[in-house]
Amino acid sequence: xxxxxxxxxxxxxxxxxxxxxxxxxxxxxxxxxxxxxxxxxxxxxxxxxxxxxxxxxxxxxxxxxxxxxxxxxxxxxxxxxxxxxxxxxxxxxxxxxxxxxxxxxxxxxxxxxxxxxxxxxxxxxxxxxxxxxxxxxxxxxxxxxxxxxxxxxxxxxxxxxxxxxxxxxxxxxxxxxxxxxxxxxxxxxxxxxxxxxxxxxxxxxxxxxxxxxxxxxxxxxxxxxxxxxxxxxxxxxxxxxxxxxxxxxxxxxxxxxxxxxxxxxxxxxxxxxxxxxxxxxxxxxxxxxxxxxxxxxxxxxxxxxxxxxxxxxxxxxxxxxxxxxxxxxxxxxxxxxxxxxxxxxxxxxxxxxxxxxxxxxxxxxxxxxxxxxxxxxxxxx
Numbered sequence: 001x002x003x004x005x006x007x008x009x010x011x012x013x014x015x016x017x018x019x020x021x022x023x024x025x026x027x028x029x030x031x032x033x034x035x036x037x038x039x040x041x042x043x044x045x046x047x048x049x050x051x052x053x054x055x056x057x058x059x060x061x062x063x064x065x066x067x068x069x070x071x072x073x074x075x076x077x078x079x080x081x082x083x084x085x086x087x088x089x090x091x092x093x094x095x096x097x098x099x100x101x102x103x104x105x106x107x108x109x110x111x112x113x114x115x116x117x118x119x120x121x122x123x124x125x126x127x128x129x130x131x132x133x134x135x136x137x138x139x140x141x142x143x144x145x146x147x148x149x150x151x152x153x154x155x156x157x158x159x160x161x162x163x164x165x166x167x168x169x170x171x172x173x174x175x176x177x178x179x180x181x182x183x184x185x186x187x188x189x190x191x192x193x194x195x196x197x198x199x200x201x202x203x204x205x206x207x208x209x210x211x212x213x214x215x216x217x218x219x220x221x222x223x224x225x226x227x228x229x230x231x232x233x234x235x236x237x238x239x240x241x242x243x244x245x246x247x248x249x250x251x252x253x254x255x256x257x258x259x260x261x262x263x264x265x266x267x268x269x270x271x272x273x274x275x276x277x278x279x280x281x282x283x284x285x286x287x288x289x290x291x292x293x294x295x296x297x298x299x300x301x302x303x304x305x306x307x308x309x310x311x312x313x314x315x316x317x318x319x320x321x322x323x324x325x326x327x328x329x330x331x332x333x334x335x336x337x338x339x340x341x342x343x344x345x346x347x348x349x350x351x352x353x354x355x356x357x358x359x360x361x362x363x364x365x366x367x368x369x370x371x372x373x374x375x376x377x378x379x380x381x
Contacts, residue, residue: 003301004065011066015048015073023077030080030203031349035160037118039081040088044115050089057097057105058113064090064238064303068245068296075249079353080203082249083360086242087156088112091235092119092165096184099223099231104184108163120161121239122152122185122209123232129154130366132167133177133229137211139168146221148183148214154360158193158207162186166211167228182228183216190214200352237311239361240318241303244296247321247357250350251289251328255282257347258332261339278335285328292317292324312380315371319364322357329354 022039030036043049044058051066053059060066067090074082093112096104111117128134137150148168152158164185171179185191191214193207223231259282262272272278299317302310329351333340340347358364374380 003297004069007062008065008069011051011062012069012073014046015070018043018046018048019073019077023074023081027078027346027349028343030078033202035157035203035205036078036081036084037115037160040084040118041115043085044113049085049115050093050113052090053093053097053109053113058110063300064241065297065300068241068300071242071245072249072252072296075246076253078203079246079250079350079357080201082242082246083201083204084157086239086246087121088119090238090242091121092163094238095165095182095222095231095235098234099182100184101219101221103219104222108184112163117162118157118160119163119165120155120157120209121235122155122158122164122166124152124154126151126153130363132232133180134173135167135169135180136173137166137168139170139181139183146183146216146218148185148211148216150211152209152211154196155193155207155209156201156360157205158209159195159205161193161205164191164209164211165222166214167232170226170228177229179226180229180232181225182222182231184220184222185211185214185216188214199355200349201356236361237314238303240314240367241296241299243357243361244292244299244314244317244321247318247323247325247354248289248292248296250325250354250357251285251292254325254328254332254347254350254354255285255289257345258282258335258340261336272335281331281335285324285331288320288324289328292320295320309378309380312371312374312378315367315374318357318361319367319371322354322364325350325354325357 047060048070050059051062054061071082071086112119123132125135127136139146139148166183166185167180170181190212192210196206262278265272296317299313332347333351339345
């Protein structure tokens with residue numbers, strides 16, 4: 001693809017080698033609930049955990065196209081690891097790098113890029129998932145510091161995080177998005193995390209996180225007070241790009257599994273791959289994968305170039321990538337029959353993992369609404 005260079009090809013080669021050596025042998029272990037901290041640290045050593053991190057903070061100083069490549073290839077073997085990595089290495093690292101105080105940067109950025117520390121993005125709550133402007137976690141001033149209390153839900157890496165990027169209300173509820181502030185909260189006695197059992201992404205350390213009078217200083221505020229909602233949306237746009245890349249990786253893997261299966265499986269005296277309906281089912285998914293790949297990497301190029309259309313394209317990447325992942329895994333399982341449904345099949349895990357891509361980083365219904373709004377406002381297409 002023209003938007004990718006020889007350097008990006010080297011990144012893909014590195015991550016593919018990492019996946020084959022470390023991730024595939026552990027994919028079912030991760031799916032059983034093992035949080036892959038050891039793999040995060042190895043990714044950090046290789047410069048894959050936070051590809052955009054500059055060298056002074058322990059990263060290779062690559063770009064968002066490299067980030068998308070890493071997520072895509074990780075997603076083929078373990079969507080859990082891909083999700084953990086993109087939240088830490090793109091969303092959380094990026095927010096602290098762009099909006100954190102010097103104290104926060106010095107304390108956390110290198111540790112996040114190398115995998116020495118784990119971080120979590122704490123926005124969703126029991127009351128509010130897609131309606132993030134309605135969050136109920138509160139932060140108030142007392143004795144020269146902030147006190148934060150509330151409950152966060154569906155927090156990836158929440159069980160194991162050393163640092164939580166917490167979005168809390170710093171004004172009246174009726175002020176909605178205009179009265180939310182982002183804070184960097186270190187794990188301590190004021191934080192309690194409980195595991196959440198999930199259908200997929202079982203190795204993601206997803207948790208309910210309760211904060212009780214967590215005390216933080218002004219140096220732990222990200223950006224400006226009451227501007228946290230905009231920071232959350234900024235981070236989520238990068239997250240949506242990553243979901244598009246993840247969906248692409250899941251789809252590629254599902255189709256590789258299906259093609260290998262139908263090439264060896266015989267029915268009614270013929271290989272399954274000789275039936276036109278089977279060939280068309282696979283070809284239909286592959287043609288959509290080509291389209292999604294073009295969108296994902298063009299969106300990443302926009303992020304690298306600072307293109308104003310990036311936000312709009314990030315929504316499209318998320319929407320189409322997630323739809324592709326769900327449809328591809330369903331198609332693969334149908335073609336593979338009982339074997340595809342068994343836990344001997346990698347597709348069985350991918351089928352469960354794929355569904356969340358239509359829900360997290362903003363449900364697809366919300367993303368569609370965002371696309372409509374941006375199309376009306378910016379005429380991006």
